[in-house]
Amino acid sequence: MEEKRKIYVTRASLPPFEEFEELIRDIWETHNLTNMGKYHERLKEELKAYLGVSGLELFTNGHLSLEMVLQAFELSGEVITTPFTFASTTHAIVRNGLTPVMCDIREDDCTMDADRIESLITDRTCAIVPVHVYGHICDYEKIGAIAKKHGLRVIYDAAHAFGESIDGKSAALLGDASMFSFHATKVYNTVEGGAVTWNGEDPELSWLSDRLYKLKNFGITGKESVEYVGGNAKLNEFCAVMGLCNLRHVDEWIAMRKQVYHHYEERLSGLSGVRLLSIPSNVKLNYAYMPVIFEEGMKMRDRVYEALSGEGIFPRKYFFPCVNAFKCYEGILRSEDTPVAKRMSESVLTLPIYPELSEEDVERTCRILKNCLS
Numbered sequence: 001m002e003e004k005r006k007i008y009v010t011r012a013s014l015p016p017f018e019e020f021e022e023l024i025r026d027i028w029e030t031h032n033l034t035n036m037g038k039y040h041e042r043l044k045e046e047l048k049a050y051l052g053v054s055g056l057e058l059f060t061n062g063h064l065s066l067e068m069v070l071q072a073f074e075l076s077g078e079v080i081t082t083p084f085t086f087a088s089t090t091h092a093i094v095r096n097g098l099t100p101v102m103c104d105i106r107e108d109d110c111t112m113d114a115d116r117i118e119s120l121i122t123d124r125t126c127a128i129v130p131v132h133v134y135g136h137i138c139d140y141e142k143i144g145a146i147a148k149k150h151g152l153r154v155i156y157d158a159a160h161a162f163g164e165s166i167d168g169k170s171a172a173l174l175g176d177a178s179m180f181s182f183h184a185t186k187v188y189n190t191v192e193g194g195a196v197t198w199n200g201e202d203p204e205l206s207w208l209s210d211r212l213y214k215l216k217n218f219g220i221t222g223k224e225s226v227e228y229v230g231g232n233a234k235l236n237e238f239c240a241v242m243g244l245c246n247l248r249h250v251d252e253w254i255a256m257r258k259q260v261y262h263h264y265e266e267r268l269s270g271l272s273g274v275r276l277l278s279i280p281s282n283v284k285l286n287y288a289y290m291p292v293i294f295e296e297g298m299k300m301r302d303r304v305y306e307a308l309s310g311e312g313i314f315p316r317k318y319f320f321p322c323v324n325a326f327k328c329y330e331g332i333l334r335s336e337d338t339p340v341a342k343r344m345s346e347s348v349l350t351l352p353i354y355p356e357l358s359e360e361d362v363e364r365t366c367r368i369l370k371n372c373l374s
Helices: 017-030 038-051 062-072 087-094 140-150 208-216 237-247 250-268 298-310 339-345 359-373
Strands: 055-059 078-081 099-102 125-129 153-157 177-181 194-198 220-222 274-276 290-294 348-351
Touching (some): 017 237, 038 055, 038 237, 055 062, 055 208, 062 087, 062 153, 062 177, 062 208, 078 087, 087 099, 140 153, 250 274, 250 290, 250 359, 298 348
Parallel strands (some): 078 125, 125 153, 153 177
Antiparallel strands (some): 055 194, 177 194, 274 290, 290 348
């Protein structure tokens, strides 16, 4: 009997090889591989147009994008964030010498519960770092109002929100700045890469581009001048070329993801024992993830996980455990302080979703899931 093809939670999207080959041929001729080359600059401008922003800097990955934008704002003290996120969010805060303060999440979309923020603000609070989870956009209006009232910066982890908008406003324009990841697993990838975006027309942020540029390039300001203690976070030309090619196809891929999402929705909506996150009508979603919440919690979640894995289908416990349950933060953070996030982390499973995933594979995945429930 022929072994069933393995299905992973996601698969990196790639352009037609000929498109990539056409652009990289020039790299072989020029030998210009990095240091903000012509493809880097071209990608920067095309992403500005696509995301609807006038302020954007490219980085070698999303994590360093977040680390360096936090550094750029010269923050000190406490940062309110969420434990329901990837390790990178909290690590970037801590690696900047800042203290993370965990705010619990909302059950309906897994984003930061804005109603809990003010109770966590102290005289040491300097910023809020919310996360758009699974592409579900935070309550940006309430978060913005709280930040303005208390004089705090808002920097969004928008790793899941590429190409999205809310109320007709680009997710890339929310807060003081937003970080995007272009990792291979994302809706849009440059193999590895990332960006920081902001409203470049805001006079209060006119300095940000220059500082981010210097921070990602060793703090160099001239041939014989170094003004900042910077690092190396430059996006190379090969990654920029992949980004340019993928940008041509990303809308098509998002449309295909939407179709896959609806195949799941048709089979799982209203099913006893599971819950899907609702999509607000004012949000243009990118369908990056297919999260399913199991009402019975970890026991059923793990049962489904094992059953699918045994059939060559590999979902992901995403995010599990919560960041405040990590061993590296033991004695500093406690998952018990954010009970909703803890419960959701133990109940959620993200099912495979990518543009080429067939309806037959969705059907097989859902059939195994239903068998576990019954």
